Every structure is written in C-alpha cells, then in structure tokens.
Amino acid sequence: MNDFTLFDPMSSAVRSTLIIFVVLSIFFIVVGAKIKKLDPKKTPKGFLFGCIMLVDGFNKFISEYMDKDKFKFFGAYLFTIIVFLATANTISLIGLTPPLSNLGVALAFTVMTFFAIKIAEFKFISVKKKVDNLLGEVKFMAPILFPINLIGEVSTPFTMGLRMFVNLLSGVVIATMVYSVLSFSLGFLQGLSGIFAGLFLHAVFDIFFGLIQAFVFLMLTTINISLATDA
C-alpha cells in the first residue's frame, strides 16, 4: 500500500487508471479483430466463445431495464463502463492503487454520467418536454421547484461518483490502517497474521465490494438514463 492522499491530481491512482486503460484497449482491439475474422456458420470455441457469451448475457440483462432504441445507443458505453470498473476496483489484487480511491478519477465518472444523461435527453425527448419536467407537475409551484430540480440535475451524477469514491476509499483506508498496525514489528506471528488479514481484507474490500460497486454504478447509470428519457 502506498501513502494515501485525498486530493492529489497525478497520484498513483491516476497512474493505474492509465495502465488499465491501455491494457484494456489493447485487449479489446485484439479480441475485436479476432471476432471479426470468425466464420459465422461455425460455432466459436474457447476464449472467443466466452467473450461472445459475456456480451450476449450483458445485452439480455440490460435490455430488461431499458427500451430497445436507447439500449442500441447506450449499450456499448454501459459495457465499457462495467468492464473498466470491474477491472479498476479489483486492480489492487496485483499491487496497484485502485483508481477510484482518488477523487479526481471518481469525479471524471461523474462528468461522464452527467453528459451521458444530457445526451440521452437531447436524443430521446424534446426540449419542451424537458422544460416541463424541470418546472414540475404543478405550475404555480414552479418558482420553488425549478431550483430544486436544477440542483437535482447535477446532484444525481455527483452522488454516483462520490459514492464509488468513498466506498473504494474506505477499503483503502481500512487496509492501510490494518497493515500499519501489523507492521510495528516483524515477528513471525505478526507476519503470519498480516498475511491472513491481507487475504481477508482484499477478498472483502476489493473483490466483493469492488464488484458490487461496479454493478451498482452500471445499474444506476442505466436507471437514470431510463428515468431521464421516460417521463
């Protein structure tokens, strides 16, 4: 574990973001090129079959919560988000800092979600409908409700980014705390308990909470896009 700083723009978290970004890009490009070359008449085998099944299962799962035209437009974005987050939140298993434990990276996701919702609104509902939504149902309450709705536009993506940030940060803080307690001396028993504590901590905070947070972010993005364009 490296020392943890709350508001540092180019910290280890940003570095590991760039590493994940490059690795995933290369991986996707290679797999995409291989899938393009496949023969559509034959059944695919092995690793490529797994990739195809993954994308297929994802499509089936998300299209339960979204209309078809919206899903066709946002499906690729949502899949990119879930793959990146699932990788990023479990990255500390190989020794890198989880990227989402930096506020800058988390707020980048806030900005992305904000623009995704705005693009969905511009694409799928009219401006008049949007203004109606902002003013609220009851017209004479509009002067009160309009500022509240305007805050709600910003606060929804802000909450999503911040939630993921603090969740990942709490895992990093607790792991750092336990490791610093266990590193007072280097006795045999303490080293052994450090290994087991690390096993438990990383199993719970990285794999379990990390994957759940990635899933929750995906679901909230899906639901917010659906909600913003439905009404």
Place this chain on the structure above:
Amino acid sequence: MFETVFSTMFRFAEVTNAGLAWLGAGFAVIAGLGTGIGQGYAAGKAAEAVGRQPDAQGKILVTTLVTQAVAETTGLYGLLVALILIGKS
C-alpha cells in the same frame, strides 16, 4: 468529584484546533447510524419478498443492491466529512 476530574483533564489536555477537528470527525461518523437502520430495513424487506415469491429472486436481488447503495450514500458522506476533517488537522 467531577471538579477534580475536570480540573485534571484540563490541566493535561488543552483544547486545540486539531483536537476539535478529530472530535468533529468522531461526531461525523454518527451518520452511520441512520444508514445502518435503513439498510437493515431494506434487506429485511427484500428477504420477506424472496420468501413470499422465490421465483423473482434475481430481480429482487438487483433491486435490493441498488436501493441499498442509495441508502448507503448518507453514511458515506459522513465518512467523507470525517476524512476531510482528519486531513485538516
């Protein structure tokens, strides 16, 4: 008795800005109380729903995860405020 206790306390411990910041951090994480109650309530209702309708377990699980994450937010804000206060000192 209390006078002696307080007088000894204040003789050894003076009130500093850093100390007040740590005290505030301690108060801020009380926000976890409401979060715990809310999440427990949501989980209990989800268990009830699964008991009543075991076929819909997958959908109930997804809904529960999302609602629990939403309920968790206030407690996380408390934690964030506490961390910021610790960083100030």
